Amino acid sequence: MKTYFIIYVEDLEKTKLFYELLFNIKPLLDVPGMCEFELPDGSTLGIMPISSLEKLFGKDFEQQKNRKALPQTEFYFSVEDALPFHKRAIQLGASEIREFAEMDWGDRVAYSINHDGHILAFAEKM
Numbered sequence: 001m002k003t004y005f006i007i008y009v010e011d012l013e014k015t016k017l018f019y020e021l022l023f024n025i026k027p028l029l030d031v032p033g034m035c036e037f038e039l040p041d042g043s044t045l046g047i048m049p050i051s052s053l054e055k056l057f058g059k060d061f062e063q064q065k066n067r068k069a070l071p072q073t074e075f076y077f078s079v080e081d082a083l084p085f086h087k088r089a090i091q092l093g094a095s096e097i098r099e100f101a102e103m104d105w106g107d108r109v110a111y112s113i114n115h116d117g118h119i120l121a122f123a124e125k126m
């Protein structure tokens with residue numbers, strides 16, 4: 001099974017650049033209205049602009065798309081060395097919401113929230 005995570009954002013180009021610089025990778029798909037990044041674990045992060053929702057789901061979906069509550073998503077990235085990723089996210093404009101700390105489930109984790117309102121957690125095993 002291959003897993004795709006698709007997020008909907010206000011500004012596709014800004015978000016694409018954020019993840020491109022954060023992970024130091026280029027999108028494997030980059031077309032008008034969609035881009036995808038293959039992550040090291042084989043999963044795929046897809047990014048679509050909110051403006052594509054009506055085209056994808058129909059005009060009736062317009063009523064639903066205004067139900068916006070933040071945060072909408074948390075990405076929990078389990079990596080070998082988490083702190084450099086967290087620091088890079090902050091340098092790229094994300095806001096720190098929890099410093100790097102040991103958690104009771106056995107990970108060290110740092111949390112930030114990016115310009116789209118998505119929480120980014122970078123974790124490593126203790």
